[in-house]
Amino acid sequence: MSAVPGQTVGPFFHLGLEYDGMNELVPPSHPKAVRLHGHVYDGNGAPVPDAVIEIWQADPQGHIPRRPGSLRRDGWTFTGWGRAATDPDGHYQFATLEPGPTEAGRAPFFAVTVFARGLLDRLFTRAYLPGDPSALDADTLLSGVDPARRGTLITTREPAGLVFDIHLQGEGETVFLTYPRLRDAWS
C-alpha cells in the first residue's frame, strides 16, 4: 500500500497542536525533574521560531510507558511523550525525567521528532544522555555515524538539565534518521 506523503506543519500549528502542559512530562517541581532544552537553527545559524519538537522516551527504570494521559496530564502518570513549540528565540524546553536503559548496557536516548514551517516533511533524530562512555561507544547508531557529527546526537549536561540544540542545515547539521520501512515506503 502506498503511504500518504507528509506536508509542512505550516505557520499556524499552534492553533491545532498546542495544549496546556504539553511540554511538562512531569511538573517542573518534581524532585527528579530535568530540563531538556535547546535551540533550533536554520542553515544560516538563525533561530527557527516556528518549530515543533516532540519527545518519546522510557521512564527512569527503562520501561516504555504504555499509559494514556499525555494530553490531559494528571500530574502523577508518566506517559513518556511530550511536545514543545519553539519561542521567538528558537528555544524549546521540556520538564521530564531522564530515561533509563531499556536493556542493560544500552545507551538511553530520547526519540525526537522535528516539524517546522518551511520543513516539508518531519525529521527524526535521537538525543542520547551523556555520561556513560562505554554504553555510548557500544551503541550501533553512534558507532555508525561520522565521528565528526556524532556529537549532534548527544545531549550536554548542565546543572539542572540537558541541552540539545538542533541544526536543520549547514554547520553542525544534526544527524537525522530514517528507518527500514520508511526507506522502503519511498523506494
Added chain:
Amino acid sequence: MESSQADINREIEVAAQQPGGPQPKTDYAPYRSSILRHPKQPAHLVDPESVELWAPVFGHRDVADDEADLTIQHAGTPIGERIVVTGRVLDGDGRPVAGQLVEVWQANAAGRYRHQRDQHPAPHDPNFTGVGRMLTGPDGTYRFQTIKPGPYPWRNHVNAWRPAHIHFSLFGSDFTQRLITQMYFPGDPLFALDPIYQSITDPKARELLIAQYDHDVTTPEWSTGYRWDVVLTGTHRTPLESDVSSDLEEEA
C-alpha cells in the same frame, strides 16, 4: 525582487523533471521557506530500537467526544459549508491503526485562521475555532464534522494562494510512523500553482492527499461528506492486541 506566480510555475515545472519520488522534496526552492530549513546530509538509516518500536498511547481521558465536532464549540453555528470528513488510518500492511490520536486544524470558511500570525484581512468567525481531536475506532476509522475551509493568501511570492486544506497530525503503532500532512479537496484550481502541494513531484503520490466526495457520508438536509483514508508507513514490530485497547491499559 519578489517572484511572480509565473516564476514559481516555471520553477515547479523544472523541479518536476527531476524525479523526487513519492515523498515531498524537502529541498524545494519554489517553497522559499524550505531553502534554509532542510538537511543537506542524507538521513542516516538505522534499525529502530527500544522506544522507537512503540508509539505513545492516547485514550478517552485525553480526548472528549465533542472535540470531533468543530461546529459546536461556540454559542452559534459557524458560517460555511457544513461537511463530515471520515476515513480509516491504516499501517503500511493494511492493518487498522486503532485507538490512536488524530488532530486537525484549519482556516474558517473565509480562509482565516484563528491565529495571531494570520494577517489575511478576511473575517474571523466568532463561532469557529478550527481545531479538532479524535481517537480512531477499532477498524481505524476517524470522523469529524466541520465546515469547509477557504483558500488563503500567503507570502511565498506575489499573489500566492494555498488550495483549501485541513492539517492532519497522525500517530501509528510505532514511533517511525509519525505523520503530519494536509488533506485537500477534489478539483481545487490552485493545485498546479501551489509549491507546497507540488513539492511531492510524483503526481500519483500527491493525489493521495486529496479527499473524495462521498455521497454516502452526507446527511440529508444537513451536510455533505468527504472520505480520506490515510496509509502510514509500515510498522517495525507486529502490533499487539493491547495496542488497540488503551482503555484496558488504563485499568491494568
